[in-house]
Amino acid sequence: MQHFIVFFYIFTILIGASALTIQWLAGKGDIEKNYLAMKPFVIMLLFMNLYDLFIYYCDNIIVIDTYFLISFGDCLIAVLVLLWLRVTNSISGVQEESKSIQIAKKYVFFYGIVWLVAVILFRELYWIRLVIDVPLIGLLVGGSICSIRRSIEKTEPKRFIAYKMVIAFFMTVNYVSYFISESGWMDRAAISVMNITVYYWLVINLANMILLYKRDFRSSYTAETPAVLDLSEALANVQVKYELTRRELEILEEVYSGKTNTQIAETLFISESTVKAHIYNLFRKLGVKSRVEAVCIVREEKESGKV
Numbered sequence: 001m002q003h004f005i006v007f008f009y010i011f012t013i014l015i016g017a018s019a020l021t022i023q024w025l026a027g028k029g030d031i032e033k034n035y036l037a038m039k040p041f042v043i044m045l046l047f048m049n050l051y052d053l054f055i056y057y058c059d060n061i062i063v064i065d066t067y068f069l070i071s072f073g074d075c076l077i078a079v080l081v082l083l084w085l086r087v088t089n090s091i092s093g094v095q096e097e098s099k100s101i102q103i104a105k106k107y108v109f110f111y112g113i114v115w116l117v118a119v120i121l122f123r124e125l126y127w128i129r130l131v132i133d134v135p136l137i138g139l140l141v142g143g144s145i146c147s148i149r150r151s152i153e154k155t156e157p158k159r160f161i162a163y164k165m166v167i168a169f170f171m172t173v174n175y176v177s178y179f180i181s182e183s184g185w186m187d188r189a190a191i192s193v194m195n196i197t198v199y200y201w202l203v204i205n206l207a208n209m210i211l212l213y214k215r216d217f218r219s220s221y222t223a224e225t226p227a228v229l230d231l232s233e234a235l236a237n238v239q240v241k242y243e244l245t246r247r248e249l250e251i252l253e254e255v256y257s258g259k260t261n262t263q264i265a266e267t268l269f270i271s272e273s274t275v276k277a278h279i280y281n282l283f284r285k286l287g288v289k290s291r292v293e294a295v296c297i298v299r300e301e302k303e304s305g306k307v
Contacts, residue, residue: 002060005198009053012202016046019209036090041083042208048076049201056198071119074129077175078111081140084171088147091160091211100143107135133179140175144168159214166207174200231256234302241301242285251278255291256298 020042051073082104089098111132118128144164151161174197229237231253239249247268254264261279265272288294 005060005195006053006057008198008202009049009056012198012205013046013049013053015202015205015209016042016049019205019212020046022209022212038087038090038208038212041080041087044076044080044083045201045204045208048073048080049205051076052197052201071115071129073178074133075112075115077178078108078136081136081171081175082108084140084167085143085147087167088144088164091163098143098146100139100146104136104139104143107139111136130179133175137172137175137179140168141172144172159211163207163211167204170200170203170207174204229302229304231298231302234298237301238286238298244282244285248278248282248285251275251282252294252298255279255282256295 020039023039023042055073082101085098085101085104089101114132115129122128145168148161148164148168151164177197177200235249235253235256238244238252244252250268251264254267259267261272261275265275268275283289283294286294286297288297
């Protein structure tokens with residue numbers, strides 16, 4: 001059974017890594033930045049899964065003392081709660097921080113200080129850490145409910161509402177389970193509760209991956225490209241802009257095609273010296289000193305998309 005749970009932890013971590021990969025691949029296309037806050041949340045969740053796997057392995061496979069490491073999980077969950085509240089705002093397109101996030105930021109800072117003092121100076125008084133967990137659970141539940149209610153009132157996409165409900169529910173159940181196990185109440189039940197934590201993480205990771213996968217990625221990879229003019233349209237624009245004669249325009253077109261002076265003379269049925277004279281005048285009007293620079297002017301006009 002223990003090795004089966006370890007396997008499930010590894011599977012959960014792979015799901016979390018997949019969600020992070022999807023987030024990374026399409027992050028640049030998220031113009032409105034609605035999913036930006038999900039990145040630290042997904043990363044922190046993945047780290048939390050790795051942490052729990054390590055704790056479970058130490059406790060059940062190699063059996064070593066993990067008191068300090070286990071208590072450190074309190075701080076990780078506190079940070080995860082704050083990041084989750086930021087996600088609930090971000091995916092709804094809310095730019096300003098909600099009241100719950102402002103309170104959570106201050107409380108997480110306070111939480112870290114109290115946790116550090118409790119672990120170093122009052123190790124035996126485990127109830128101190130339990131007491132500071134209660135307001136955090138309240139913030140998690142209250143902030144999630146407010147966000148879900150706001151989503152329903154604004155008639156946001158159903159996938160957003162479902163996502164918030166699933167994550168809020170399983171994060172709350174997981175936190176309460178962790179709280180019960182830390183309190184020492186119902187010892188036998190506490191052991192079984194810790195064993196099923198991995199399943200909560202699995203559902204949360206799956207929800208992240210599904211929401212990210214269901215994003216409309218078309219804006220990320222099918223952004224409108226600037227219009228490109230035909231060569232004749234670009235040359236006409238250059239002629240107007242630089243006041244070129246009809247013959248100079250013909251010479252410019254031949255230069256653009258890469259022909260030599262001799263080839264241009266044969267094509268236009270004029271002498272090579274006449275070609276050189278026209279090229280001299282052409283370069284003077286364009287303000288360039290080489291064929292490459294003249295070609296660049298035409299190419300830039302083509303890519304400007306202005307008729």
